Amino acid sequence: MPELPEVETVARGLRAALVGCSIAGVEIRWKRSITTPDPTAFARRLEGQTVADVGRRGKWIAIVLDSSDTLLVHLRMTGQLLLDSGACPDERYTRVLFLLDDGRRLRFSDVRKFGRIVLTTNPDDVLGDLGPEPLADDFTAARFGELLAQRWGRIKPLLLDQRFLAGLGNIYASEALWRASVHPLRQANSLAPDEVQRLHEGIRSVLRAAIAAGGTTLEDAAYQQADGQPGEFSRQLAVYGREGEACPCCGAAIERVKVGQRSTYLCPRCQLLPEEE
């Protein structure tokens, strides 16, 4: 499932491939993939627009157009943005098709139809509620500590809350907690300064490493880079999806538990839960 590193990888690929290109036409095959405006206005407004830049905020891809419009894309679970030269073997899951003026196509493919596309002149309407970017310079351990100190809930669901911190999903939340040796059920405001420091570093290091590897592609997952290549980070996952396997650090068997209705993976020996919690 695409999280920050996968979305960043896609955005970089699209930036290299799309800037300067114009949209000649739009074909909408699943209307609910478009949040706003309505499909007719969406297609009409996009035709003739040129891509000025491609960026990312949290798990949103922002395709900035040379008018006052921005195309925001959220891949959710199975969304993909793929470039092709005008044909592809399997069109089954194509939900929206952007026809480019040079004959290529940008294809929004999405098996489970959870992904969403927004065309807006005010991206902040969508992005404004997002928490800090974990890799930004001003997201310091001190700032992270201040934010954690205000929260009484469990740390793992908090890391998944996009209003608290933007971009982490189920995979990297588990990985970051393992890197920091912090148990997922810990109360957020109970973390000691050294734990805050480790978790801050765990989050940033796992995201950086995953971006460097082109993201994570799981066996059954849909994520691919814009050129269709799989990400290589799955081999570096320490705990996610590895129930019963040996912890790379201590060798104990990795456990899977439910936290807030989500599967969470941890090492029961490295990530201890203090008795009072």
Added chain:
DNA sequence: AAAGCACCCTGTACGC
């Protein structure tokens, strides 16, 4: 503020 749950979807895995 925090937690639980239903919902949106479909492919896959499983039990019978």
Added chain:
DNA sequence: TGCGTACAGGGTGCTT
């Protein structure tokens, strides 16, 4: 083989 059902998951919205 073939059916039915549970499950996975990001985000939203509602309720407790």
